[in-house]
Amino acid sequence: MKVYKYGGSSVSDIEKIQNISKHLKEVSKNEKIIVVVSAMGKTTNNLIEKANMITTNPNVRELDRLMSIGEIETISLLSIALNNIGVKAISLTADQISIKTTGEHTKSRIKSIDKNILEKFLEENDVLVVAGFQGINDKNEMTTLGRGGSDTTAVALASVFSVDCHIYTDVDGIYTIDPRVYENAKKIDVISYDEMMELAYLGAGVMEARAVELGYKYLVDIYVEKSLSDVKGTLITSKEKIMEEKEITGISINNNTLMVTIDNIATYAKNLEPIFSMASSLGISIDIISHNDVVSDNGSIAFIVPRTDLNLVNTLFSNLNLKNSNVILNEKISKVSLVGIGMVNRVGIMSKIFKILADNNLSFHQISSSELSISIVVEESNAKTLSKLLAKEFNL
Numbered sequence: 001m002k003v004y005k006y007g008g009s010s011v012s013d014i015e016k017i018q019n020i021s022k023h024l025k026e027v028s029k030n031e032k033i034i035v036v037v038s039a040m041g042k043t044t045n046n047l048i049e050k051a052n053m054i055t056t057n058p059n060v061r062e063l064d065r066l067m068s069i070g071e072i073e074t075i076s077l078l079s080i081a082l083n084n085i086g087v088k089a090i091s092l093t094a095d096q097i098s099i100k101t102t103g104e105h106t107k108s109r110i111k112s113i114d115k116n117i118l119e120k121f122l123e124e125n126d127v128l129v130v131a132g133f134q135g136i137n138d139k140n141e142m143t144t145l146g147r148g149g150s151d152t153t154a155v156a157l158a159s160v161f162s163v164d165c166h167i168y169t170d171v172d173g174i175y176t177i178d179p180r181v182y183e184n185a186k187k188i189d190v191i192s193y194d195e196m197m198e199l200a201y202l203g204a205g206v207m208e209a210r211a212v213e214l215g216y217k218y219l220v221d222i223y224v225e226k227s228l229s230d231v232k233g234t235l236i237t238s239k240e241k242i243m244e245e246k247e248i249t250g251i252s253i254n255n256n257t258l259m260v261t262i263d264n265i266a267t268y269a270k271n272l273e274p275i276f277s278m279a280s281s282l283g284i285s286i287d288i289i290s291h292n293d294v295v296s297d298n299g300s301i302a303f304i305v306p307r308t309d310l311n312l313v314n315t316l317f318s319n320l321n322l323k324n325s326n327v328i329l330n331e332k333i334s335k336v337s338l339v340g341i342g343m344v345n346r347v348g349i350m351s352k353i354f355k356i357l358a359d360n361n362l363s364f365h366q367i368s369s370s371e372l373s374i375s376i377v378v379e380e381s382n383a384k385t386l387s388k389l390l391a392k393e394f395n396l
Contacts, residue, residue: 001122001163002027005036005132005154009170010227011074012041021081023228028087028126034118034161036132036154037078039070044133057311060105064134064144067106068093071131071150079129089127094134094142097121099153101135101143104283108143109210110135110156118160130157148208155211159218167207172226173234174206176396177251182388186396188249189232192239195249195339198372202337203254212236239341247349248394249340253383258307259330259365265322267291267299275320279305282312287335288368288377302366304377307331333365334383337375338390349374356389 004024011017027033038044047066051058075091082089094101098114121128132150137143145152151167158165172187174196179185193216200209206224215222215236225233265271279286287304305313310331317327343349353374357364362385366377378386390396 001032001034001161003034003036003154003158003161003163003165005150005165005167006038006227007150007167007169008038008041008043010168011037011078014077016227017074017078018081019228021078021085021087024082024127025085025087032122032126034122034128034130034157035078036130036150036157037071037074038132038150040074040077043070043073061141064105065142067144068131068134068142071133075129075131082127082129087127088125089129090121090125091129091131092121093131095136095140097128097130099135099156101137101145103143105143107146107283108135108137110145110152110214113156113160115160118157145210146208148205148211151208151211152214155214155218155220155222158220159214162218162220164221164223165215166223166225167211168225168227169206170227171206171224172229172231174204174224174236174250176249177387177391178204178253181253181384182391182396185391188234190235190237190242191249192242192341193236194239194372195341196236198339199250199252199337202252202339202373202375203256203335204250204252207236242341246340246342247346248338248343248390248396250338251387251390251396252337252339253387254335254337255380255383256307257333257335257377257380258305258310258313259302259333259377260305260313261300261302261328261330262322263300263326263328264298265301265325267301272301275316278319279316282316284309284312284316288366288375290366304335304366330365332380333377334380335375335377336383336386336390337373338394339373341372343372343374352393353390356386356393360385360389362386 079089079091097117100111101108102111103109132153135143155165174188175185177185197209197212200207222236223233289303291301362382364376364378368375
């Protein structure tokens with residue numbers, strides 16, 4: 001048995017859906033298949049745009065209901081195509097196979113999946129076509145898993161049966177850096193869960209971070225491959241299976257970045273706690289934090305949040321009384337990150353980064369580092385230039 005997942009670009013029109021159905025017919029002759037699909041093409045974006053034509057702040061419960069329509073359309077069409085060519089297939093939504101979720105609307109998390117229900121459907125069918133991206137919460141209401149949620153659905157289903165998960169996209173694997181940014185980018189044959197999670201969290205768009213996290217937790221090997229292609233893709237697996245630890249494995253660019261700076265504030269914990277407490281209650285995800293030493297009441301602090309949280313950030317500061325402090329929002333920045341499990345054992349990486357910045361007269365706002373990654377916050381206009389220079393320096 002296998003679990004396959006097809007992204008929106010792979011099922012963007014009827015011809016592609018029919019071609020996938022023909023491929024699945026051949027595979028289903030030898031094994032049972034669970035297929036997870038996304039909405040066709042830009043369907044989800046179009047649905048969100050319709051909601052925003054009414055209000056820029058739609059009710060999240062209703063938004064989840066609206067966004068779930070896209071996957072229902074795809075599973076129905078693919079199931080029709082499969083049955084039309086003689087494959088016993090059935091389309092299934094989250095409520096039908098009891099994908100239970102927890103958390104907030106539009107960004108919930110999978111809590112459990114009923115294996116017994118799936119097995120009963122598999123007894124009667126060769127292919128189960130499952131709607132990705134959606135689940136049912138404790139109130140029996142439709143929820144969605146956030147961007148890339150279909151990846152998470154697929155890996156979760158693979159974990160239930162302890163089988164591999166194949167993620168099919170319009171690219172033939174994971175690259176060291178986006179080939180659209182650096183034309184000499186190299187395809188990665190094998191990458192560890194740790195590195196892929198870090199790249200995903202830092203902005204690489206090929207895989208959803210929570211999907212990789214599930215793979216890591218349940219030891220599900222994840223293959224990222226091009227739809228209907230024989231070209232070898234990328235395997236995401238445990239670091240114990242990787243023979244060589246490279247200095248740097250990959251680079252990501254995250255343009256969904258907003259820098260918040262608060263000037264003229266004493267950066268004592270008692271002054272900052274209300275800010276971060278309210279940010280947490282609003283669901284704002286805070287990344288890099290930096291501040292100057294407190295030598296007077298005129299300190300400053302800066303932190304990074306997703307640019308898509310701008311409305312929440314405005315709500316945050318409208319509800320806070322910061323007296324004489326000055327809040328500055330910079331939307332024209334990007335975060336460039338280097339990732340590699342071999343980074344912890346190598347010296348001189350940071351000196352190479354600063355040399356590139358110095359030699360090319362590139363300024364930066366913040367830098368943070370961990371055992372797996374180094375992130376540099378720069379002007380958005382300089383992000384691609386810096387990324388290409390780093391890729392060349394580290395032979396990516």
